[in-house]
Amino acid sequence: MNESDRGGAAALTAAAGEEAARYSRREFIKRVIASGAVASAAVYVYGGLQGCGRGPSVAGGVERLISLNVNGEVRRVDVLPQETLAMTLRYKLGLTGTKLGCDRAECGACTVLIDDVAHYSCSTLTHSVRGRKVVTIEGLAGPNGELHPVQQAFVDELAPQCGFCTPGQVMAAVALLRQNPRPTREEARIALSGNLCRCGAYDNYLNAVMRAAAQPSET
């Protein structure tokens, strides 16, 4: 999935939500099929998402030790073929700042950067990011804990409410500013539109993105 894919999905959201859902999940589903673990992935990741579904099931695949580059560190981790990046981050690497709001590419709470591009980690297979640079919300602050300009702007604007979607919003904003350091408000709105906020803090989030974009040193 590349940046234009993601932007495309975002632009479609308002007009054709279901189309957008299929679009952004296509790559993920293709890879799940390639992993040969369709049924057990459906159970592990989507287990119970149908709620009352009684689909078939097989035992999970075999874990394989791989190296991941996460927040600038190389992390060795055992990964199942069907394992999503969100689950690896949260349950194997202890990086719980990445949130699971839907686990099916609808909400954006799990957004991380992969090679500087925003991705839904709930719908990214971990084995597909080998050799790529993964940055999570925990990887933004400086070595002495100084906040990233986007994080600081989110604090200054009191942008979050409940905070659950906030890590995803921050990551989407960082991805935007890396591509486009001086976005218009409209561009920011479209770039972040793959991230839902049930508290409705959109106006504050956009104020924060525009504040961060106005910083001279933002990278």
Add this chain to the structure above:
Amino acid sequence: MAYKHIGKDFTPHDVVAKVTGQAKYAEDFRAEGMVFCRLLLSPMPHGRVRNIDASEALKMEGVLGILTADDVPAIPAPNAPILTKEPMFVGEPILAVAAVDETTAQDAIEKIKVDIEPLPFTIDPLQSLFPGGPNARSDGNVGNVGIELQTLKWTAADFARAGEGKLPMGKAVEEWSYGDLDAAFAKAKIVYDETFVTASNSHHSMEPRSCMAYWQNGKCFVHASLQSHTYTIPQIAQYLGIDPQDVVLIAEYCGGGFGSKGSAYPSMAIPALMSKKLGRPVMMRISRAEEYFIGSARNGFQGRIRIGFGADGKVLGVDLFIVQDNAANNGFWDFRGAGEAVSLVYTPTAMRFRAVPVYTNLPSRTAQRGPGQNQMACIVEPLLDRAARELGIDRVEIRLRNAPVTGSPVGGERRPVTSAYVREALEKGAARFNWREKLRENGKRDGSKVIGVAVGQAYHPAGFFGFDGLVRITPDGKLHIHTGVGNLGTFSHSATARIAAEVLKVDWENCIVERGDSRRHLPWNIGQFGSNTSYTMSRTNYVAAMDALTKLKEIAARELGGSPDDYDVDGSRVFQKSNPSRGLGYGEAAQRAIDLGGRYSGHELPQDIHPITRASASALAGTGLIGVAKDTLPGGATAAFAVAFAKVEVDLETGQHRILEFLTVGDCGRVIHPMGLATQLKGGSVQGFGLACLEHIVYDPQNGLPANVGLYQAKPPTYLDVPAEMQWDAVDKPDPTSPLGTKGIGEPPMGAAAAALLCAISQALGGHVFNRTPVLPDMIINVAAGRSQSHKPLQVHTQ
């Protein structure tokens, strides 16, 4: 008077944790030996479990145990059970299985054979009220909190009498009235008799209600997603069948609730009960679909309103009848909120209110932001505009003429409200929005696009009284404000803590807000719901701080001579008014309090505080100067209001709309925290846009199956559904019964924004009133094309 903290912005301690990912929500906790559990949910809308065969599942490697309705405390009907033998909606939990990992637990679920006998079901309250119609529950079809569970059927004559498309009005189970209704309607220049439907919509909080629990030394540690804190502890204890003192609740962050996590809820008992059975920590992750099923929704209405206006636009009479869709369990009493809202916001001279809450086989309901009040804002505000048009009155003016003022009565009991500044909000909003100027654009057409300009308003109570406050000054001079309120994301846990800092004149950097974890020893507070925190907890923090202030002055007088009245405080010092250099620092005073013991150190406590506060204060005794008190200040029926102004572009060819300009103004008493207020006003408005034009739950009447479980189908507003910029303002006039004038605001902005949007769409369509929420694009196209709607007036679960 110049305040140190009130009305000033600050950086709440939890916002940095939220932007760095350090904030821990329920699913972010781990415990040694933690295992997972999964739920088996009902596949049918109503049935009776005849047999459960789990033998194959329990033989699987890694499967640790099962929990069924027989293993958990019974919850008295019609409250929602923890696990059930009579599932009453698709998705209701029947049993839980624990295993070493989640995959195994889910695989085990697939191997369990559950034999369920299907029972009659309904998804439409009117169908259940029809003679011979199905009951959603085997023990009745009508009831609610305060209304006995019963079977109620209207007569065929009741239905026939109503006529086509009108709500039948048979026997009601709740009723109140005041004034002479017949005389009011006789005097009215215009009388409308409208039948309406407001859809139910799911809360869909971003954080699903995952929960992790374990037991240690007889205590149950619960990591849960809750908007409230100490208020839920007795409820959790009841679910678990243990003493409240044995519950350790960790709920420092909550990923959204909007009413659905205000009280404890049955599913959170499952990991704790499973953990008790297994002797291991249990994590229960809740999926988005499960959150839809067990995470609650707003009560829907089928209603009828007769409303009469005088020639001057004054609302003279209202006759309101509401059939509420309760879903399978008790849900909430939205219908009461609806009646009260109409009685207060439009101040009719006479009113009758009747209601029937009916059970249906749909997912559980709880209060959702403005329960009842906001549905009525969506229905009545467009009718007000219709009357204004017919009477030739400006739409802001007709609202000014009907607006409540301080002391206006609310509900059947006609309780006077403690403050109401709706007029001020309307005037401030109209001036800032440039209402008169903007009206010139109303109805302007450009191609297929028409502009609508409108105003909307809404109300909700704004706070309670009678809870406890607890503050502590430690020998290091710090002021600890212990608060048992939750963290819904409003930052009001800290905004109201600043009331104590204000009273004791302590700089904010010397204050520590203790909250979110029972081990921090928290007082008995009501939950964070009902727009109440800014009133209720301002009061509790005020009385606790006043108690600490009294003790500080007494200690100073003891040490330095004179009487306590000779002393004042500032800069974390208590000093002689006549000689400010003579005094004690707060740290020294705290040490003296410890040395003195008794009531100064928390070893002696007031008699009237709640057992939870008593336990917390006792645990803190001897660690500093303890200020603790129950709020016995005079209170009353509080009321918060919001008004909203919107300019909307409606496309008559696509039925889509865009909100071009938006302003909301709150009447929330004195503003404590401007930035926090802004998030409430704007965020509430965003939810209002969803209520008005996007969100509803849809079920298939044939099979009782849900049609829109996920977020894409439920359609909570996205960035692209809301205006690119939103404006806000506040009246900023104090409530006289609140010590520093504060009151809540969380809920009214949603209703006001929803009403403003619906009224603007109505304006763009030449004044057409839909009498229904949500108003969807196809409905707009039908009106633009002069076609009738594809749904019948009383139909629910349309599209």
